[in-house]
Amino acid sequence: MQVAVIGTGYVGLVSGACLADLGHTVVCVDVDAGKIEALERGIIPIYEPGLEELVSRNDEAGRLRFTTDLSAAVADAELVLIAVGTPARRSDGHADLTYVRSAVRAIASAVARPTIVVVKSTVPVGTGDDLEQIAAAINPQAGITFVSNPEFLREGSAIKDFMFPDRIIVGVEDEAARARMAELYAPLVSGGARIIFTSRRTAELTKYAANAFLALKISFINEIADLCEHVGGNVKDVAHGIGLDSRIGLQFLNAGPGFGGSCFPKDIQALVKTGHDYGSPLRLIETTITVNEQRKRAMARKILRACGNSVWGKRIAVLGLTFKPDTDDMREAPSITIVQTLVDNGAVVRGYDPVGMEQAKEVLPPIEYAGDPYEAVEGADAVVLVTEWNEFRTLDLDRIRQAMRGRAFIDLRNVFDQSVLEAAGFSYHGVGIAKRRAGPVIVEAAA
Ligand code: NAD
Numbered sequence: 443m444q445v446a447v448i449g450t451g452y453v454g455l456v457s458g459a460c461l462a463d464l465g466h467t468v469v470c471v472d473v474d475a476g477k478i479e480a481l482e483r484g485i486i487p488i489y490e491p492g493l494e495e496l497v498s499r500n501d502e503a504g505r506l507r508f509t510t511d512l513s514a515a516v517a518d519a520e521l522v523l524i525a526v527g528t529p530a531r532r533s534d535g536h537a538d539l540t541y542v543r544s545a546v547r548a549i550a551s552a553v554a555r556p557t558i559v560v561v562k563s564t565v566p567v568g569t570g571d572d573l574e575q576i577a578a579a580i581n582p583q584a585g586i587t588f589v590s591n592p593e594f595l596r597e598g599s600a601i602k603d604f605m606f607p608d609r610i611i612v613g614v615e616d617e618a619a620r621a622r623m624a625e626l627y628a629p630l631v632s633g634g635a636r637i638i639f640t641s642r643r644t645a646e647l648t649k650y651a652a653n654a655f656l657a658l659k660i661s662f663i664n665e666i667a668d669l670c671e672h673v674g675g676n677v678k679d680v681a682h683g684i685g686l687d688s689r690i691g692l693q694f695l696n697a698g699p700g701f702g703g704s705c706f707p708k709d710i711q712a713l714v715k716t717g718h719d720y721g722s723p724l725r726l727i728e729t730t731i732t733v734n735e736q737r738k739r740a741m742a743r744k745i746l747r748a749c750g751n752s753v754w755g756k757r758i759a760v761l762g763l764t765f766k767p768d769t770d771d772m773r774e775a776p777s778i779t780i781v782q783t784l785v786d787n788g789a790v791v792r793g794y795d796p797v798g799m800e801q802a803k804e805v806l807p808p809i810e811y812a813g814d815p816y817e818a819v820e821g822a823d824a825v826v827l828v829t830e831w832n833e834f835r836t837l838d839l840d841r842i843r844q845a846m847r848g849r850a851f852i853d854l855r856n857v858f859d860q861s862v863l864e865a866a867g868f869s870y871h872g873v874g875i876a877k878r879r880a881g882p883v884i885v886e887a888a889a
Pocket of ligand 1: 449450471562563565705
């Protein structure tokens with residue numbers, strides 16, 4: 443099929459390259475001329491494992507090209523995918539649909555025949571209906587049909603997630619569009635992927651419900667981690683113990699510094715707004731937002747405590763800055779709150795991240811940066827592991843310890859066992875791992 447993808451960011455570029463690899467002919471469009479020019483020269487603007495090779499293979503095969511010319515790209519396309527950003531609106535936190543609407547106006551002005559437009563961007567329930575009206579007002583003759591096909595890929599494993607999805611959700615109100623969507627994904631479905639057709643509104647809501655549930659799961663285990671520290675438990679064992687229950691599942695049960703990234707924070711905020719708009723409040727999700735914000739600050743306080751309640755003038759090494767490993771994305775990364783709090787409290791922070799340092803420099807307060815973890819910890823009073831990049835799992839702990847001035851190791855991702863760090867001479871501070879068994883707190887009921 444001839445496919446045009448509007449928006450060549452994480453989702454658009456990965457989807458475009460994967461669809462080309464499945465045999466479709468894809469043109470990726472972006473308004474960012476610099477990005478398109480770089481892609482034409484084989485330079486991938488984001489860090490995503492395997493993407494460079496995938497793009498170059500399909501480029502050479504003539505199935506993938508890049509352009510800023512939206513009109514020409516959509517004129518020949520059988521399917522037009524929209525994958526532009528939907529950030530949080532500044533005024534009220536709801537999804538900002540400016541880019542989506544602008545793409546739809548441009549598509550509607552450019553097409554001369556019936557066209558199927560597939561919204562991959564995460565958009566609030568009812569957006570497909572609004573877009574249909576916008577397109578019909580601009581070009582009533584063209585007969586533009588809107589489909590919701592939310593994307594569930596994760597940065598860092600985006601290609602695998604696209605090629606081997608847990609499910610493909612397609613919200614469609616029209617039989618012809620349904621048949622075209624089945625054709626688009628036929629190579630994945632024949633390989634075993636499940637495709638679920640729903641109404642368009644259901645598909646739009648499914649994406650938000652998925653992200654909200656995962657965010658809730660993270661906040662849940664973070665609160666259990668706090669309780670573990672008070673009652674003398676180990677959150678890793680609790681997570682394993684509950685996660686092996688197939689009704690619960692092991693994923694997203696790693697206690698840590700809270701969730702961040704380009705999706706969860708903005709999406710759950712938008713879902714809460716939708717709930718308010720429809721008079722159907724989502725109290726669990728509202729609480730999740732609060733719990734997660736407090737979480738990041740609580741982790742900063744944990745570091746302060748580990749440093750004797752003051753970091754004034756102390757050198758702190760921060761390992762891992764991106765919101766999760768295998769991405770260079772710094773959007774809403776917990777490291778932002780943590781580093782800012784340390785700097786505000788007078789610490790001298792030296793950060794290191796395997797791929798996200800340039801992006802980090804744009805959002806963190808001025809700090810020192812190191813070329814590797816060993817340089818980062820040189821003379822440090824404490825080391826804080828914020829993002830669990832694989833390269834940190836094989837750190838030479840003796841070398842780290844010797845390079846440091848102090849011995850506090852604050853492992854906010856529970857990468858290391860307490861016994862391993864203590865054997866290497868560190869004073870250990872994990873998340874949700876009690877040092878010793880505490881007695882219960884007895885609260886007497888008031889008379
Ligand atoms: P992104 O910011 O990385 O990329 C968006 C791209 O769209 C940018 O390159 C921008 O220049 C381009 N753009 C904006 N307006 C345009 C227009 N009118 N025409 C052409 N190009 C235009 O965004 P992203 O992370 O890929 O996210 C895209 C959507 O997918 C969002 O709704 C997001 O919530 C959703 N999503 C993202 C992820 C993820 O992991 N990043 C996962 C699932 C869903």
